[in-house]
Amino acid sequence: xxxxxxxxxxxxxxxxxxxxxxxxxxxxxxxxxxxxxxxxxxxxxxxxxxxxxxxxxxxxxxxxxxxxxxxxxxxxxxxxxxxxxxxxxxxxxxxxxxxxxxxxxxxxxxxxxxxxxxxxxxxxxxxxxxxxxxxxxxxxxxxxxxxxxxxxxxxxxxxxxxxxxxxxxxxxxxxxxxxxxxxxxxxxxxxxxxxxxxxxxxxxxxxxxxxxxxxxxxxxxxxxxxxxxxxxxxxxxxxxxxxxxxxxxxxxxxxxxxxxxxxxxxxxxxxxxxxxxxxxxxxxxxxxxxxxxxxxxxxxxxxxxxxxxxxxxxxxxxxxxxxxxxxxxxxxxxxxxxxxxxxxxxxxxxxxxxxxxxxxxxxxxxxxxxxxxxxxxxxxxxxxxxxxxxxxxxxxxxxxxxxxxxxxxxxxxxxxxxxxxxxxxxxxxxxxxxxxxxxxxxxxxxxxxxxxxxxxxxxxxxxxxxxxxxxxxxxxxxxxxxxxxxxxxxxxxxxxxxxxxxxxxxxxxxxxxxxxxxxxxxxxxxxxxxxxxxxxxxxxxxxxxxxxxxxxxxxx
Amino acid sequence: xxxxxxxxxxxxxxxxxxxxxxxxxxxxxxxxxxxxxxxxxxxxxxxxxxxxxxxxxxxxxxxxxxxxxxxxxxxxxxxxxxxxxxxxxxxxxxxxxxxxxxxxxxxxxxxxxxxxxxxxxxxxxxxxxxxxxxxxxxxxxxxxxxxxxxxxxxxxxxxxxxxxxxxxxxxxxxxxxxxxxxxxxxxxxxxxxxxxxxxxxxxxxxxxxxxxxxxxxxxxxxxxxxxxxxxxxxxxxxxxxxxxxxxxxxxxxxxxxxxxxxxxxxxxxxxxxxxxxxxxxxxxxxxxxxxxxxxxxxxxxxxxxxxxxxxxxxxxxxxxxxxxxxxxxxxxxx
Numbered sequence: 001x002x003x004x005x006x007x008x009x010x011x012x013x014x015x016x017x018x019x020x021x022x023x024x025x026x027x028x029x030x031x032x033x034x035x036x037x038x039x040x041x042x043x044x045x046x047x048x049x050x051x052x053x054x055x056x057x058x059x060x061x062x063x064x065x066x067x068x069x070x071x072x073x074x075x076x077x078x079x080x081x082x083x084x085x086x087x088x089x090x091x092x093x094x095x096x097x098x099x100x101x102x103x104x105x106x107x108x109x110x111x112x113x114x115x116x117x118x119x120x121x122x123x124x125x126x127x128x129x130x131x132x133x134x135x136x137x138x139x140x141x142x143x144x145x146x147x148x149x150x151x152x153x154x155x156x157x158x159x160x161x162x163x164x165x166x167x168x169x170x171x172x173x174x175x176x177x178x179x180x181x182x183x184x185x186x187x188x189x190x191x192x193x194x195x196x197x198x199x200x201x202x203x204x205x206x207x208x209x210x211x212x213x214x215x216x217x218x219x220x221x222x223x224x225x226x227x228x229x230x231x232x233x234x235x236x237x238x239x240x241x242x243x244x245x246x247x248x249x250x251x252x253x254x255x256x257x258x259x260x261x262x263x264x265x266x267x268x269x270x271x272x273x274x275x276x277x278x279x280x281x282x283x284x285x286x287x288x289x290x291x292x293x294x295x296x297x298x299x300x301x302x303x304x305x306x307x308x309x310x311x312x313x314x315x316x317x318x319x320x321x322x323x324x325x326x327x328x329x330x331x332x333x334x335x336x337x338x339x340x341x342x343x344x345x346x347x348x349x350x351x352x353x354x355x356x357x358x359x360x361x362x363x364x365x366x367x368x369x370x371x372x373x374x375x376x377x378x379x380x381x382x383x384x385x386x387x388x389x390x391x392x393x394x395x396x397x398x399x400x401x402x403x404x405x406x407x408x409x410x411x412x413x414x415x416x417x418x419x420x421x422x423x424x425x426x427x428x429x430x431x432x433x434x435x436x437x438x439x440x441x442x443x444x445x446x447x448x449x450x451x452x453x454x455x456x457x458x459x460x461x462x463x464x465x466x467x468x469x470x471x472x473x474x475x476x477x478x479x480x481x482x483x484x485x486x487x488x489x490x491x492x493x494x495x496x497x498x499x500x501x502x503x504x505x506x507x508x509x510x511x512x513x514x515x516x517x518x519x520x521x522x523x524x525x526x527x528x529x530x531x532x533x534x535x536x537x538x539x540x541x542x543x544x545x546x547x548x549x550x551x552x553x554x555x556x
Numbered sequence: 557x558x559x560x561x562x563x564x565x566x567x568x569x570x571x572x573x574x575x576x577x578x579x580x581x582x583x584x585x586x587x588x589x590x591x592x593x594x595x596x597x598x599x600x601x602x603x604x605x606x607x608x609x610x611x612x613x614x615x616x617x618x619x620x621x622x623x624x625x626x627x628x629x630x631x632x633x634x635x636x637x638x639x640x641x642x643x644x645x646x647x648x649x650x651x652x653x654x655x656x657x658x659x660x661x662x663x664x665x666x667x668x669x670x671x672x673x674x675x676x677x678x679x680x681x682x683x684x685x686x687x688x689x690x691x692x693x694x695x696x697x698x699x700x701x702x703x704x705x706x707x708x709x710x711x712x713x714x715x716x717x718x719x720x721x722x723x724x725x726x727x728x729x730x731x732x733x734x735x736x737x738x739x740x741x742x743x744x745x746x747x748x749x750x751x752x753x754x755x756x757x758x759x760x761x762x763x764x765x766x767x768x769x770x771x772x773x774x775x776x777x778x779x780x781x782x783x784x785x786x787x788x789x790x791x792x793x794x795x796x797x798x799x800x801x802x803x804x805x806x807x808x809x810x811x812x813x814x815x816x817x818x819x820x821x822x823x824x825x826x827x828x829x830x831x832x833x834x835x836x837x838x839x840x841x842x843x844x845x846x847x848x849x850x851x852x853x854x855x856x857x858x859x860x861x862x863x864x865x866x867x868x869x870x871x872x873x874x875x876x877x878x879x880x881x882x883x884x885x886x887x888x889x890x
Contacts, residue, residue: 060726065848068638157610157640159603169602222640238639238649239840239848241726262726266838268701274708275721275838436586436593 056555057259059537062272062281066239066265071222072205073146074158078546081204083263085547086244087129088207088227091120091139092198096541096548097307099361099460101202105134105228106186115193115499122184126251128210129232136180141211143178155219162205166459167194195496195504196461203459204547230256230551239265256551257539273532276301282537282555287530289347295532302535307360308526309544311353311465312406312454314397314417315442315481315521320449327385329519332450333371334378335424336417336522345413349530353523355512357465360544361457362501363508368516378424390425398442398451401432406454406527413524414452442480451480452524460545462508467492470515483520564877568870575866579859580624583611594637594853607637611855628863634856638849643860647845651864652735653723654841657833658826660757661765666819669769673776673815677784678803688773695770704763704836711759721838723756724749760837764830768822775818779811786810812883820876824869828862 065079072084093104106120126134145153146163149170154160167174174197177189190197200206213226225233228251231244244261264281266272269288276284277298287295287303295301314336316323323329338352351359354370382390397418400410407413411432418428431448433441442451455478458464468474471492472484488511495507515521531542539552586593590613591604607613612620627634633644672692676685712720723737724730730737730749738757741750783789784807792802831843842861849857 058727068852069640074640155640157635157637159606161603164602219640237840238646239844240653240723240838243729264722264726264838265840266721267835267844268838270705271708271721271836271838274705274713278708278712278716278720280719280721280726 056282056536057257058262059258059260059283059550059553059555060262060264060281061550062264062266062275062284064265064267064269064272064286067236067242069222070225070233070236070242071209072207073142073160073163073209074222076161076205082547083242083244084207084225084227085204085229086231086261086550087225087229087233088204088209089229090202090204090207091122092202094202094460094543094545094548096552097543099199099309099457099544101198101460104202105208109198111499115195115497116190118188118190118197119181120186120188122186123251124184126228127249128213128228129226129247130210130213132210132212134208134210134228135183136186137183138208138211139186140178140180141214142206142208143175145214146206147173147175153214153218155221158219162203162458166196166200166203166205193497193499195498196459196463199459199461203545230549231261241265250551252551256549257554258550261550276532276534279534283531283533283540283553285529285531287532289349289530291532292347292349292530300535302533302537304531304533304540304542306529306531306542306546307544308351308358308528309360309546310406310454310456311356311358311526312404312452312524313353313356313521314524315451315453316483316519317445317449317451317480318482318484318520319445322385322387322391323449325385326517326519327381328387328391330371331378331381331385331424332421332426333519333522334374334381335420335426336524337373337420338370338524339373341413341416342525344416345409346525346527350525350527353526354516356470356515356521356523357462357512358457358526358544361460361462361465363462363505365509365512367509368512371519375420375423382424382426387425391427395421395426395428396447396449397428397430398438398448399430399432400435400452400454401438402435404454405529406456406525407452410452443476445476445480445482453480457545462504462511463492463496466508466511466515467496470520481520483518485514485518488514488518561878564874568874571870572867575863575870576625576628577621579863579866580621582859582862583613583855584617590855594855610635633860633864636849636854636857638852638854638857643857647842647861647864649735650840650842650845653839654827654830654834654843656723656736656738657757657760657764657830657839657841658823660761661826662768662819662823663765664761665765665769665772665822668765669772670776670815672769672773674780674803674808676773676777677780677807678799680781680784685777689777692770692773695766696774698766700763700767700832701836703766704760704833707759707763708836718755718759720759721836723753723839725752725756728752760833760839763837764826764833768819768826771822772815772818776811776815779814780807783807783811809883813880816876816879816883820872824872827868828865 063079067080067083068077069075069080070084070087072081072088075081089105091104091106092101094100095102105123105126107123108121110119111117122134122136122139128134145151146160147167164170174190174192174194175188176191179187179189181187194200207227207229209221210226214221217224223236230247230250230252232247234243234245236242242263244263246256246259250256266275266281269286270291272281272284273287273291275281292303295303316329318324342348342350342352352370354368355365357364382388397414399414400407403409411430414430418430421428432438441447442453455465455469469478470483470488471479472489475482475484491507491511491514495504495511498504498507533540536556537553538556539554540550541552542548583590590611591607595604595607612623615623631644633642635642636646639646672688676688679685708720711718719725730740730753731744733740733743737753738750741753789802789807792806828843828846830841831847833839834841834844835847842865846858846861849861
């Protein structure tokens with residue numbers, strides 16, 4: 001014993017804990033030994049990052065979180081969807097870097113006059129990763145699984161949340177029937193016209209899974225997904241890494257260019273950036289703006305920007321006086337210095353918001369001019385509204401207690417705005433109750449005068465911003481301003497029924513004009529997510545929705 | 557001894573029951589409707605109702621508790637809301653990763669801490685003593701995340717000696733059997749891989765082990781000083797025994813009891829309290845598993861995770877109690 005007692009103790013403890021911990025090893029994924037093709041890359045990481053450049057065909061991506069599940073139909077979180085996107089194709093997809101739809105598993109589609117019937121022609125000869133055929137029956141199987149509450153393939157704990165929210169919950173489903181006309185034709189019949197239908201169909205959540213694999217793997221399908229996508233799922237070590245291998249039989253000619261993709265979860269931003277600089281990963285998500293100068297000083301690395309797809313805003317509570325007065329709302333709009341906020345709290349990685357939806361979204365109205373920062377105009381408007389000496393009562397300003405991609409530090413931003421408003425005689429008290437209470441309070445609209453919130457787009461449709469957040473139908477709910485404008489409502493509802501994209505776009509532009517004039521919000525910013533990569537990484541185009549194929553990525 | 561063991565285990569029962577009550581109450585402590593809190597703004601009424609049923613929230617409180625206990629006793633630890641996977645199955649790899657890191661950290665902390673403490677006591681008031689105790693003081697007050705990032709900066713980015721994150725080289729992965737990679741590589745006889753795995757362990761285990769190391773060093777020193785001043789040590793010295801022998805054989809043995817207690821407590825603390833280290837070094841351990849469950853309001857995982865860690869903690873304390881007897885024969889538990 002003696003000297004060794006302590007050592008012996010540590011070892012004993014270790015052994016006891018080992019026994020208790022390792023009873024149920026569930027790692028049965030038979031990993032192949034690493035193939036010879038990436039042997040060149042194997043040697044590289046610790047010596048010098050550029051030594052691997054010549055023959056690199058493995059991408060290691062570092063991101064902040066882990067997937068919750070690999071079955072895209074049962075999740076709504078971005079981290080899950082971006083991996084599922086590599087394994088599954090949907091009938092349609094978004095054009096790289098945009099939110100516009102284009103053909104994918106469906107080569108072409110036809111919409112009936114009344115907007116109640118969509119007929120898709122499927123791409124011929126596509127196979128799932130398990131070798132079974134992709135055909136119209138597979139599409140029907142998937143949509144039935146999502147829509148039929150009694151489906152035997154809706155496994156314990158499963159809920160198809162995006163299906164329910166995009167195509168209506170059980171009892172008010174938008175899709176009446178999905179029918180296989182022949183092996184290569186599938187027809188959707190709707191209960192009522194839905195303008196964003198094609199936008200919705202393109203979402204990653206509606207990626208087509210192999211029916212054979214679902215029947216075979218059952219509830220384990222969410223851990224071992226099988227689709228038609230550019231990469232084949234190989235292994236998932238929770239909270240650590242997900243390994244995807246090239247789909248050698250991918251139906252898009254010449255793709256993917258990479259042989260293997262390993263996605264690692266590295267929660268800390270600084271540590272992830274360290275790993276990138278050390279050559280342990282090739283591409284990282286969510287670079288913190290503080291590290292930007294280090295990145296720009298390193299010629300081995302490059303900066304990549306994702307188009308902004310969110311909005312942060314202050315909303316006025318119309319139930320509270322004097323915020324039912326448009327002049328007061330416009331006055332306060334004039335008194336927020338957005339650029340100063342962006343410089344101070346977003347390190348410049350954001351654009352000032354003018355409209356309630358981001359500029360990368362189609363239908364964005366460029367003609368709308370923002371209320372410029374002008375305290376004199378603000379004072380004049382307040383005087384017009386009957387408050388020449390500023391507002392008599394202290395205003396309760398709700399500032400977000402949590403950090404969100406669109407608003408990293410709500411309280412600090414609120415303090416900056418508070419200081420500006422004081423200059424025009426508007427005194428505020430900032431409140432930040434706990435998040436759940438915050439959401440309840442703003443929904444009830446009794447305690448807050450002005451509240452701060454934000455939104456990230458789901459399906460790349462303006463409806464998902466304008467109707468969801470500002471229509472009278474969204475009271476009570478996401479319209480926490482209790483803003484009602486019948487003219488706007490008519491436009492937004494018409495836009496939902498219209499199937500012609502150009503006409504819809506015009507309607508949404510019109511809607512943004514009305515919203516600008518009514519000023520129910522002060523749109524603050526659209527933030528730009530930053531990514532960083534080795535400078536020899538090419539062909540990566542991040543999409544606004546947060547999901548994009550890695551199939552075009554290659555190393556020079 | 558056996559009756560002591562029995563008594564000791566019996567005492568655990570109320571402790572364990574108390575734990576389940578506290579853990580069970582977590583979900584009832586959330587303000588507002590738990591289903592809405594968990595599922596968030598975009599959830600439909602249907603999915604909220606389904607969740608209430610899944611969690612049994614539609615039943616009376618007491619019945620909920622007995623159902624919960626019933627499930628626990630049958631080995632059903634619940635299902636994660638976020639991943640929709642049984643927790644009992646899901647948590648194992650995380651536990652393994654945490655155990656490996658904890659073992660490595662405590663090995664470092666114990667070896668360095670105990671020896672530094674002994675030497676400090678032996679050469680009391682020497683420059684070594686002062687330096688060691690200043691380092692220990694810095695050690696206990698060092699923010700782990702800062703230490704971790706500085707380690708990465710120095711040993712990975714500047715010197716390129718060690719990898720900065722993770723458990724292995726992803727370009728050449730370890731085939732895992734037990735999820736304890738050190739063990740896996742030894743079983744497979746892959747010595748190159750073993751070295752890689754050990755290199756990945758060094759930085760995080762130093763970051764995680766620094767605080768326990770400092771605490772152990774200070775405890776060993778004060779405990780040793782007490783013993784070194786006792787009569788029997790003076791006698792031993794007077795007999796002309798070698799200094800080394802006196803210190804490591806006679807003194808250490810009697811000074812070890814408080815040190816053992818500290819080691820036990822620290823080991824327990826590391827098991828659940830390694831969130832920062834696991835975050836910075838991207839270590840897929842149980843601390844982060846629970847932390848992420850907290851962020852996504854995955855209450856079944858939070859409950860079960862805390863319960864398991866608390867259980868292990870209690871077991872370690874039991875083990876430490878039993879080890880007293882092995883170290884000090886005067887303790888015979890009659």
